[in-house]
Amino acid sequence: MDTASKSWFVIINPTSGNGSGKKNWPKIKSLLEKHEFIFEHVLTTYSKHSIKLVHQAIKQNFKNIISVGGDGTLHNIVNGIMTQNNVPTSKINVGVIPIGTGNDWVKTHKIPKNIDSAIQLIKNKKIAHQDIGKIEFLNQTKTPVYFNNLAGIGFDGYVVSKVNKHKYIGALAYLYGTLISLFFFKNFESKVSSNSETISGKTLMVLVGVCKYSGGGMQLTDSPNPFDGYFDISIAKNLSKLDVIKNVSKLFNGKISNHKKIQTFKSKHIKVEINQDEFPFIQADGELIGTGNIKITLIPKAFSLYC
Known part of the structure; x- marks a missing residue:
């Protein structure tokens, strides 16, 4: 045939x-x-x-x-x-x-x-059409990267870098990666621009969600909906290691977005610029994709899935 x-x-x-x-x-x-x-x-x-x-x-x-x-x-x-x-x-x-x-x-x-x-x-x-995110690297000649679940810059990306080395232990790799990252990751200086607003300062991570779960079941954004034409964005500001340790359970039950140091909002686009010499990791759908300043835009209903 x-x-x-x-x-x-x-x-x-x-x-x-x-x-x-x-x-x-x-x-x-x-x-x-x-x-x-x-x-x-x-x-x-x-x-x-x-x-x-x-x-x-x-x-x-x-x-x-x-x-x-x-x-x-x-x-x-x-x-x-x-x-x-x-x-x-x-x-x-x-x-x-x-x-x-x-x-x-x-x-x-x-x-x-x-x-x-x-x-x-x-x-x-039975077919549904969900939104897709497009990541473009600013001032770099890199091919855009698309994501169907969630992209993260900072602590989130650092955790992925550790998880990839320990996937042989299964789902526990995500918890292990989170705990190990607490000892080595340093918050970074960022400028986030979206919806005519700019948010600057020390940052733990910036999360751009299409769907609900990442990192082995973590719920890091407030109310993501893959069909509504908007990203669900969380900016975790200058959280300390103690802040993260005290809120580990909230990473998995979705309540982390209620923390006073986390700002959440909806948008169709976002730009993240790093204001320091050392660039944090960027991950998309759990895959490390590089470092640098980026622009992320939403492409509505671009992905057709059987569900």
Whole structure:
């Protein structure tokens, strides 16, 4: 059967979830066949391989993609969709079979972690269109980065840098990364511009949310809605290490945004400039994407998903 007659393109990250992608692929493949999916599949072999695979799949007229992996795999698939010019991005439909460490994005859309249930949900073909964020680096010749869940600058990015080294311990890596980061991260000087307002000063982190959860289940923004056409933004000002330790539980129950040192608001765009020589890490969907001054804009309903 040639690729043109196949309906689905399946991208598997074999390293997701400490190798769960590779371990579970035979079972997933069998279930897809059982549910009568007609598909072509590829296992990724290097970082960001999914971006190239998406470009190739779209050129071969695939309009339905299944991500078998975690938040990072989906992040790269989204970037593949957003950086191609052959088809309107909202015409490419993505289903997710979550096999990751954090699996944060699926929590917002209530996509089940059970493999058979996730496949059944995709088969039901109920489609929604959510917003996407676009990060542009100022004064750098870097390609824009797109995100479907949450982007963070500062402490959040530093935690991701630690988590990536300890994903072998599973979801506990996020708690470990947070605790380790408390000892080494230093608040930074920033200037945040949005909605004709400028907020300057010492900063722990700046969070720009599309969806609700990040960092293994943390809820760091106030009221994110992936369908409302606005980012949900939290600026954590000069919180001390003690402030963070005392409020660790609130990172996970959503109450952290009520802290007096955290400012929250809605916006379609934001610019973050760093007013010091040392630049903090930037993460998007749990992936480190670099450092520098950035502009972030919202693209409404650009991503089509099976939910």
